[in-house]
Amino acid sequence: MATDPIHQFQISRIVPIEVGSLDVSFTNSSLFMVATVAAVTLFLVLATRGRGLVPTRLQSMAEISYEFVANMLRDAAGTEGMRFFPLVFSLFMFVLFANLFGMFPYFFTVMSHLIVTFALAMLVIGTVVIYGFMRHGLKFLGLFVPHGVPGYLIPLVTVIEIISFLSRPISLSIRLFANMLAGHITLKVFAGFVVSLSALGAVGIGGAILPLAMTIALTALEFLVAFLQAYVFAVLTCMYLNDAIHPGH
């Protein structure tokens, strides 16, 4: 049914593949992941094809996105953090393009599935933990013991710090997932009102103007959210990476 607001999140197999008992079919979700990667790659490769000293419009956009993420990372994690630049840039572009693809009617929103955002969040936290221990050894655990805390408070603060650290992948993934999911459901619900109201005749068409206006406004808002959530994801990644590089508070 077209007006079911949940239907848009349905995953369907395009090319069924099974490895053992595991279903790893190429689905519509996979298709849009591939499309996202293709779009990002195409954008960046085409934009930098001319290698112009004076950039074209496209090249300028690519440069702006590069500088945007680079400044974000440098501000949060310092110059040392720039070693993670490809990771942060890939995450930002992947999430941004996936979200923007989701704004097309009938397109699938990859980030509306918790498992995807959680996997990306675990990638970030995994990088932080692995790099933190590789770089600082056990001193990385100093992350959980902030400086300048009176001795008797240290156990309490440490527990709080550990809980806050453990909740990071959850908050990071749920924030992105919930924003995309809720936004698309709301959009679909209001758009559904337009259809069902206008089926009621002249009065209904008049009454449908309000949800139509809401749909238009929500579409604009969703474009903002699509960018904002990619930005928030990237900024938080930068801040967590900063903890891996400088574990002392």
Added chain:
Amino acid sequence: MSTETHTETQVPAEHGGGGNFPPFDPTFYGSQLLWLAITFGALYYILSKVALPRLAGILEERRDRIASDLDEAERLKRETDQAIEDYETALADARAKAQKIAAETRDSLNADLADKRHAAEAALADKVAAAEQKIAGIRATAMGEIEGIARDAAAAIVEQVASAGADAGAVEKAVASAWAARRS
């Protein structure tokens, strides 16, 4: 497939919170994770190997180019400043030299002029003195002669009027007094 979706729409959404709600449906977790790993891995590889080095190269090149252009501009500015300074110095030198020459010329001309004026003044003064002397001489002679003429004329007048020989002493006395009266 279509029957599946139909049953779903008839079931209220709250009911689907566990199994039917697609984002929480574990059926495709494996597929999603695998394809996410493949696609994101590919993206990371492409970006870190191709796109980002290229972009970084472009930005680096531009930064270098701007820096070198700025250096070049700085160098040219220094050269210009130097040239201006040289020009100013040369101009000041030339001006000083011109002033010196003008002053020297003026001084020599002034000296020359003063010499000539002095000479001319001296010559004129000599001439004036000689002329004054001459005039004084001529005047004195003329005065002497006038007295004689007046005496003679007076004697002749008296002789004519009195038809008798005039007393030369009286005439002389009268003329002298008349002369003195005229003179005073």
